[in-house]
Amino acid sequence: MKLTTHLISAPLHTPFITALRTATHADSLLVELSDGSLSGWGEAPQVWKVTGESLAGAQACVEGPITAALDGLGPDDLTEALRRVQNAVAGNFGAKGAVDTALHDLAARRLGVSLHGFLGSTVDTVQTDVTLSVGDADALATAAKARVADGFDVLKVKVGTDAAADVERVRRVRDAIGPGPRLRLDANQGWSRRDAVNAINALEDCDLELVEQPVVAADLEGMAWVTDRVGTPILADESVYGVRDLVAVIRHGAADMVNVKLAKCGGLAPARTLLELAREHGIRTIVGSMMESHVGVGAAAALVAAYPTSAVNDLDAAWWLRDAPVTGGIRYNGALIRLPFEPGLGVTGLSV
Structure with missing residues (x-):
């Protein structure tokens, strides 16, 4: 080879x-x-x-x-x-x-056979959320309405820059899109533990689905402190790369959910282990993506098709690309990712 x-x-x-x-x-x-x-x-x-x-x-x-x-x-x-x-x-x-x-x-x-078929899946579509980048309240509200019009009904708002301002931004998004679409937050480690609790509790009436990585990755005690003091589920992301990290999260009671990413854990084989370990210990799961192309997202989507997770997954990375760098592979249709019928990932080569 x-x-x-x-x-x-x-x-x-x-x-x-x-x-x-x-x-x-x-x-x-x-x-x-x-x-x-x-x-x-x-x-x-x-x-x-x-x-x-x-x-x-x-x-x-x-x-x-x-x-x-x-x-x-x-x-x-x-x-x-x-x-x-x-x-x-x-x-x-x-x-x-x-x-x-x-x-x-x-x-x-x-x-x-297709990669998702190889992994054991009989479905050929998976759903994704879509991310709203950090921005002022007006920009976020406008972007949120546009994404709902594009067919997305799970929106992830990037927060973590300023807790008080974040609360106002999230309220504006919820007001803009109404009660229907699901709303989740991702602080990318940006809040202190106290700011996280204050912000999350202040947004209880916004019906948040989950809050991702509210505090710095290494502060599992801090994340457990937040988890114990809010009703909204807390999702560990940067805190978990491999099995040892997930075991530490479980032992600390640091999170209710875990975000498994291929580029963090080392591929499809370790990702399956993480998903199975989480399920055995009552930790809910999603599969996420970094800023990847149709190759990385296609592999993650194939995994999700074969190993269903607890919530809609975070696989919009390739949607952000102006053009695909490869030919073939997955396609986006609103919030649905259509997996290829062709063998493997369906990728036939570089597009440039």
Whole structure:
């Protein structure tokens, strides 16, 4: 098998603004794994403020220790290949996730089945929320109405810059869209524990579905403190990369839910473990995305199709792209992601 890497920088149609960063492009490393006749694809996004991993580092990891670890294996050795990828290097979850996905994609293609079918799914659509970037109250209200008109009925509002102002912004969004659409918040670690409790309790009448990562990732005691003092479910995101992190969240009682992301945990195989562990311990789940293209989001959507989660998933990342950097793959139809009927991820190559 041969691994090839491709660097992409895909422009967004609208700037994506959170408490941590402002993005105008989706910068990713696409990984192509070939058996000589077919290719599987995977993706490692660059999200400095979350994972700390760079494209250069991911590329070096894939082309160096991961390629070496797979040396001598054939395309039918999926289980062993996945084990070797995870053991090839410490950390580097984005790089591992990209190759893990490419291995699954190639295995599905060799059988002539879709990736979601390979994972055990019989459905070909999944629903996603859509994110409203950080902005002033008027801008958020306008964007919210536009997204509802686009067919989205679960909106995620980025907050975490200023708790008092956040409350006003969220109220304006709820007033703009009415009581029907579901509303969830993502603070991206931006609040203190006290600000989080005050803001969430002040918004009880806005019927929030959940609040994601209200405090800094390492402060599990602080997040447990928030969870104990609010009625709205708390979703752990940046606090959970792998199994050890999820176990710590469970032991601390730090969150009611967990957001599983391929680029954080290292791919489809670790993600399935996290989803199963969460379910066994009564932790509700969603699957999310970083700022990824149709490759990374397609893999996450295939996972969701086969492993249903507790709430609508957060897979709108590729919707933000002005143009797809690859041909084939998933398509958005309002809040629905349509999975391909073609083998694997359905990706046939780069579009440029």
